[in-house]
Amino acid sequence: MDLTALLLRIAARRPHVLVVAVPGATGVRLALEAALARRGWPVATGPADADVLAVAGSPGPELAAVVSAVWEQVPAPRARIEVREPPEVDQRLDAAAALLADAGHQRTDVVPEARRDAGAHAGHGGEAEHGAPPEHAGHVDHGGHHDHHHGHGGTVAGLPMAELGPDRDGLTLDRLHVPLGPVLPDWPAGLVVRVTLQGDVIQEASADVLDAGHAVPFEWPSSAARELDGLARFLGVAGWPSAAGQARRLRDAALSGDRIETGAAVLLRRIRRSRTLRWLIRGIPAGPTDVAALLEERLAAIEAPLREPQHGHHAAERLGELLVGAELAAARLIVAAVDPDARHVGAGHG
Amino acid sequence: MLEIVLFWVLAAAALVFGYLVFRLDSMAQVTFALLASFLAVAGLVLLLGLGYLGVVIALMMVIEMVIMAVFMIMYMMNPAGLMPMTMVHNKVGSAAIAIGTFVVLAAGILLVDWPVREGGPAPDLTFALGEALMGGQMLTMMTLGVGLFATIVATVLLSTGRGRYGDER
Amino acid sequence: MGEMPVVPEPAALPWWWALLLPVLLGFVTWLVLVGDAALSGGRAAFAAPGREAVRLVVGQRRRTVAADTVLGRIGGGTLPVAALLAAAVLPLGERPVADLSVGVVWFNAMEVLAWAAVWMVGWGSNSALGLVGGYRFVAQGLAYELPHMFAIITAALGAESLRLTTIVDAQRDLWFVVIMPVAFAVYLVSAAAMAFWGPFDAPVARDVAGGAAVELSGVDRLVFAGGRWLLLVVAAAMAVPLFLGGGAGPLLPAWAWVAVKTAAVLALLLWLRHRFPTVRMDRYVELAWVVLIPLTIAQALAVALVVLGGA
Numbered sequence: 098m099d100l101t102a103l104l105l106r107i108a109a110r111r112p113h114v115l116v117v118a119v120p121g122a123t124g125v126r127l128a129l130e131a132a133l134a135r136r137g138w139p140v141a142t143g144p145a146d147a148d149v150l151a152v153a154g155s156p157g158p159e160l161a162a163v164v165s166a167v168w169e170q171v172p173a174p175r176a177r178i179e180v181r182e183p184p185e186v187d188q189r190l191d192a193a194a195a196l197l198a199d200a201g202h203q204r205t206d207v208v209p210e211a212r213r214d215a216g217a218h219a220g221h222g223g224e225a226e227h228g229a230p231p232e233h234a235g236h237v238d239h240g241g242h243h244d245h246h247h248g249h250g251g252t253v254a255g256l257p258m259a260e261l262g263p264d265r266d267g268l269t270l271d272r273l274h275v276p277l278g279p280v281l282p283d284w285p286a287g288l289v290v291r292v293t294l295q296g297d298v299i300q301e302a303s304a305d306v307l308d309a310g311h312a313v314p315f316e317w318p319s320s321a322a323r324e325l326d327g328l329a330r331f332l333g334v335a336g337w338p339s340a341a342g343q344a345r346r347l348r349d350a351a352l353s354g355d356r357i358e359t360g361a362a363v364l365l366r367r368i369r370r371s372r373t374l375r376w377l378i379r380g381i382p383a384g385p386t387d388v389a390a391l392l393e394e395r396l397a398a399i400e401a402p403l404r405e406p407q408h409g410h411h412a413a414e415r416l417g418e419l420l421v422g423a424e425l426a427a428a429r430l431i432v433a434a435v436d437p438d439a440r441h442v443g444a445g446h447g
Numbered sequence: 448m449l450e451i452v453l454f455w456v457l458a459a460a461a462l463v464f465g466y467l468v469f470r471l472d473s474m475a476q477v478t479f480a481l482l483a484s485f486l487a488v489a490g491l492v493l494l495l496g497l498g499y500l501g502v503v504i505a506l507m508m509v510i511e512m513v514i515m516a517v518f519m520i521m522y523m524m525n526p527a528g529l530m531p532m533t534m535v536h537n538k539v540g541s542a543a544i545a546i547g548t549f550v551v552l553a554a555g556i557l558l559v560d561w562p563v564r565e566g567g568p569a570p571d572l573t574f575a576l577g578e579a580l581m582g583g584q585m586l587t588m589m590t591l592g593v594g595l596f597a598t599i600v601a602t603v604l605l606s607t608g609r610g611r612y613g614d615e616r
Numbered sequence: 617m618g619e620m621p622v623v624p625e626p627a628a629l630p631w632w633w634a635l636l637l638p639v640l641l642g643f644v645t646w647l648v649l650v651g652d653a654a655l656s657g658g659r660a661a662f663a664a665p666g667r668e669a670v671r672l673v674v675g676q677r678r679r680t681v682a683a684d685t686v687l688g689r690i691g692g693g694t695l696p697v698a699a700l701l702a703a704a705v706l707p708l709g710e711r712p713v714a715d716l717s718v719g720v721v722w723f724n725a726m727e728v729l730a731w732a733a734v735w736m737v738g739w740g741s742n743s744a745l746g747l748v749g750g751y752r753f754v755a756q757g758l759a760y761e762l763p764h765m766f767a768i769i770t771a772a773l774g775a776e777s778l779r780l781t782t783i784v785d786a787q788r789d790l791w792f793v794v795i796m797p798v799a800f801a802v803y804l805v806s807a808a809a810m811a812f813w814g815p816f817d818a819p820v821a822r823d824v825a826g827g828a829a830v831e832l833s834g835v836d837r838l839v840f841a842g843g844r845w846l847l848l849v850v851a852a853a854m855a856v857p858l859f860l861g862g863g864a865g866p867l868l869p870a871w872a873w874v875a876v877k878t879a880a881v882l883a884l885l886l887w888l889r890h891r892f893p894t895v896r897m898d899r900y901v902e903l904a905w906v907v908l909i910p911l912t913i914a915q916a917l918a919v920a921l922v923v924l925g926g927a
Contacts, residue, residue, distance in 0.1 A: 108671035111664065137660065142826040145678060145833040148671070172676035172833040275744045282822040297748050300715070329786055334823045336815070336894020339656075373892050377899055416675065426896050430821040463763035475687055475739055482732065498718045499778070510761070513731045513754055573778065595623060595915070601906055 102200035105174055108148070109198035113139045114190075115147035115171070116163055117280055120287035121312030122154020128183035129153050129193035131349050132190055134142065142282050144170035149193045152179040157308025160279065160287060167280050172202040234406070263292075270295045277428075279307055279384040283341075285437055287312070290420065290428075297425040304416040304437070314438070321361070322351040324398045331392065334433040335374065340367060365396050381427045383419050383434060388427075391434035454494055461487035469535050474520050482512035499573040626780025627781050628715040629708070637713055638700055644853075645845045649883055657884055672841075675834035680742050683831075688740020692836055694733035695843025702726035703850045705780050709863050709871035712780060720772045723854055724765065727810050730847060731757045734812065734819055734828050737840060741831035753819035755897040756809055759904040760816070764806035764914035767799040771858040774919050784862030791861040795922060798915040800859040801805040802908055804884065806856065809900075811848035814889030820844075821894055852881040 121241055129151060133140060141147035143165050151338040152164055168177055176193040182185055196202055216410040262272040277290040287308065293301040306312075317323040325348035332341035343364050351357045368374065414438055420428045463486035471477050485508040493501035535541065569575035581588050660667075679685065679882035687875075705712050716722050731754060738750020772778050774796060775786035783792075793800045809816040820827040829840055856862055856877045863870025871902035 104670050104674045104791070106672055107667055111660075111667045111671065112669075137664075142822055143830055145829075145831050145837070146826060148675075170678070172678045174676075176676060200653070228769070273744060281825055294744065299752070336817060337820050337892070339890045342656075373895070377893060377896060388797070424898070426818065426823055426898075427819075473684065475684065475736075478685060479690075479732065479736065498716060499721065502718050502721045504726050504803060506721065506728055509725070509728045509732055510757075513735055513757070516735065517751065517754055571717070603904075604905060 099200065105203060106198045108174070108216055111138060111193050112148035112176075112194060112197055113141040113146055114149040114151050114193075115141040115144060115167070115280070117150065117152045117156075118157050118286035119152065119154030119160060119312070120306055120308065121315055122314035123286070123326075124183050125186070126153040127349070127352060128186045130345065132186045133239070134345065134349075136190070140191075140282070143280070144168075145172065147171050148175055150175070150177045151189070151193070152177075155179070155310035157182055159307040160245065163279060187218060200320050211379065213302075239353050245357075258399075262295065264295050264298070264300075273301060277432075283330040283433060285330075285432070286433070288434065290417065292420065292428070294425070299420050299423055299425070299428055301384065302417040302420040302428075304420075306437075308378065318353045321357065321399050322348050324395050325351060325361075327433075328392075328395055328399065330436065331430075331433040332368075332393070334429045336375065338373070340364065343367075363398055365399065368392075372404060376432060378434075381423070381430055383416065383431045388430050388434045395434075395436075450494060452493065457487045457490040457494070460484070461491070463509040475516060478512055478519060482508060485512070496568065497576075501575060535547060627679045627711045629711045629713050631715045633708075634704070637703060637708075639760075641700065641846055644878075645842070645849050646805055648679060648886075649845065651882075652886055655890070656818070663773060669838060671907075672834055672838035675837070677834040678831065679837055680831050683742045684740045686740075687736040689770065689836070691733045691736025691738075691740060692832070692840045692843070694729055694736070695840060696845075696846050698726045698729035699843060699846035699850045701729075702847075703853070706853055707784055707862055707874070708778055708859050709869065709874055710781070710784075714779055715779065718769050718778045720778045720783070720858075721789065723780075724768060726849070727851065728761070730810060733843070736817070737832070738828035740893060743831050744828045745826075746828055748824050749819045749821075749830065751776045752824075752897055753812060753828065755901065756812065756816060756819060758896060759901040760806040760809035763904055763908035763912045764810070765865040766805065766909065766916055767802040768858060770796050770799040770912065770916045770919050773916060776923065780857045784857045784864070787861040788864065791859065793859040796859070796915055796919055798911050799919075800855070803855055803859065803910050804881070804888075805908075807848070807851035807881075808885055808888055810851055811844055813844070813848050814885060815892035816900070817889075818894050818896055848885065849878075849882065852885055853878045855881045 114129075114131075116126060116129055130140070142321045144150075148171075150164070150168055150171055156164055162227065169173075171177075174197050176196040178189040178193045182188050259273050261269050262268045271296045275292055275294055277292055278284050279286070289307060290302055290304045292299045325344050328340045329344035329348060332338075332344055343360075347357050347360050347364060350360065366445045375389065378388045378392065383391055416432065416435060419435070421430055423431060448484050461484050464480045464487065467480040468484065471480055486505055489501045489504040489508065491501075492504060494499075634675050646665055649668075650661055654661035654666040702723050704714040705716050705722050712719070734753040735750040738746045738748070740746075758780070771783055771792050775783040777783060777786070786792075803817075810812040812819045818827070820829050824830065826832075829837060832840055853874070856874055860877045860881075863873045865873035868876070
């Protein structure tokens with residue numbers, strides 16, 4: 098009896114799937130998410146947590162580079178699939194599970210230690226070219242070089258050091274360049290925000306969509322479903338998984354043509370009544386408006402599907418600016434509230 | 448027997464981790480080496496039968512060292528812990544002070560005429576410790592303690608204004 | 617004032633319970649995991665925790681560039697060890713594995729080890745998001761720890777002892793939850809916060825892709841996640857001797873009452889996560905310091921007056 102083979106088979110019954118969404122291929126992502134929910138397979142938070150790397154759509158050259166960088170960070174046993182059309186989803190997922198359970202294959206597919214891209218794991222950006230270094234690195238195996246008055250700059254273990262810059266109190270603190278996205282949980286497809294961090298406060302930010310010219314905008318069959326999708330992501334970032342799950346179920350129901358009025362009313366009441374959520378998102382500025390107002394706009398659009406939210410589109414054009422001065426958690430909420438569409442992200446530099 | 452073994456193990460651990468504080472070259476590892484040294488000392492205090500003091504030393508040192516790690520890495524010479532560093536400054540001077548202190552203390556241990564114990568330990572050492580420390584001044588100490596604590600909390604809250612970043616968020 | 621209190625004989629379980637304790641806690645943790653999987657609507661809830669554990673056991677451990685493996689692994693291992701050491705003073709029924717005279721402080725000291733553990737894990741992987749997670753837990757610790765200390769000291773004050781068995785005995789007539797409801801509520805909140813659970817999961821939240829645990833895979837992730845669950849179970853179980861009368865109750869034996877009450881507290885904590893979104897540090901520190909600390913001090917004062925009046 099081969100114990101490893103048995104364990105692999107057991108583990109393959111419930112793999113964690115990391116979904117990389119291609120801008121414009123929203124239909125494939127929705128089908129993939131629905132299939133995962135149906136199977137009870139968890140969505141991975143990052144490469145370390147993943148068994149299956151699932152690319153939803155056909156990536157352009159920039160995103161393809163990211164995908165291969167992320168793939169190198171996925172620990173074995175692992176499987177990689179690319180789903181081009183919604184009907185393929187189940188077949189591809191079954192193939193991935195079969196590959197995970199295949200002991201012979203997994204034994205030969207050992208991740209090479211040395212090839213793991215250092216820059217990529219800072220933000221799971223895995224941008225092959227722009228991979229920014231993590232600053233706060235731990236102990237390094239270096240020679241016996243003892244000199245505490247080091248200059249900043251230079252490289253250690255192949256990673257560039259952080260540079261210095263004044264913070265808002267006039268102290269000179271480290272600045273770290275981190276790409277956020279495009280592989281982050283509940284993050285808009287293809288979006289990359291390059292931020293300069295001091296601690297967890299964003300000093301500079303510029304937003305970009307990978308392969309911007311490549312994407313064909315997705316036509317949502319129902320605008321309520323589109324808003325519910327954005328809402329589910331916002332609630333995920335706000336750390337409210339039960340409400341986010343409710344929003345996703347409603348979204349899927351709306352997509353399959355079911356009536357969702359009652360369910361939507363229940364969810365909206367739950368969100369509007371939550372004093373905790375209001376307390377948490379109150380006073381986080383997002384341009385002329387704030388995160389709470391953007392959320393309310395989205396909720397209203399779910400109730401009255403004809404009212405398309407406007408603020409969000411204006412905000413998306415200057416996303417980079419909006420994030421300057423925010424700390425990381427607030428910045429995630431701002432991005433999720435704005436929920437920029439690939440078409441609307443400008444070269445807003447902050 | 449077990450106590451003697453434990454004593455030597457803890458004593459050695461306290462010294463070795465203390466030594467590592469000056470040998471390791473990562474600020475984070477240095478901080479936790481210092482913590483490990485303090486925890487060994489807390490174990491020695493526990494061996495003396497002083498349960499409350501020993502556990503409180505462990506509790507306080509963990510909190511203190513974690514907070515110190517954050518501040519040291521933020522402000523001191525080795526922000527990222529990535530560049531090589533050393534905790535030793537003025538090697539000759541510090542070595543002289545260290546050896547001098549050790550000699551004085553060791554001489555004290557060997558030369559002082561230690562009194563012979565009379566009577567047994569109190570049944571509840573924690574209670575006895577509180578009495579010995581505070582005695583008749585319990586009310587004063589408590590008032591002072593609460594006053595001091597309230598001052599710390601109020602000062603921090605006032606100095607931060609609203610939230611971490613002033614009025615804007 | 618001034619007279620030496622009578623010191624009760626330590627009432628510890630036989631030594632081999634120390635070996636049984638990890639097994640027992642592991643079993644309870646597994647039950648909680650099954651319950652959690654069932655509550656969150658997962659299919660095959662009974663098998664899910666087992667599959668997850670197997671998945672992590674066969675999973676490859678990864679290393680990031682310039683990682684501080686020493687601190688990272690020590691941190692991960694500290695979490696379950698701290699939870700088990702904290703559980704040593706927990707009365708399982710009437711008697712704990714170690715009946716320390718300073719049990720409450722011991723529990724506090726062991727639970728605080730999680731601060732160091734999570735920070736070391738976040739630091740160890742040499743990842744920006746991991747370090748953000750680690751720092752978040754320290755900030756969260758500063759917020760929850762002070763109200764938490766006042767809450768558990770209030771229970772000790774009510775019994776005039778730091779020994780958990782004495783605290784249980786002092787509740788023979790009246791559970792402490794009745795005379796110190798604020799302390800109990802604050803304790804529950806800080807139990808969730810110390811296991812970075814429920815609305816206090818910002819250190820390992822989705823918005824930073826798993827925070828402190830972002831780069832963990834394989835056995836490393838299993839130890840970290842398992843330690844966190846153990847900590848949650850132990851923190852929940854500690855509410856029983858501190859506020860809910862320990863094993864006291866009609867008909868059933870003491871251990872059964874401890875189990876029932878612990879399950880109730882755990883159910884409450886599971887519900888807490890379902891009910892509230894993640895509370896970010898910058899907001900929670902304000903609440904903890906402006907509202908909870910004064911409330912717990914007032915609670916301690918009220919209990920002190922009751923104790924002085926009754927003496």
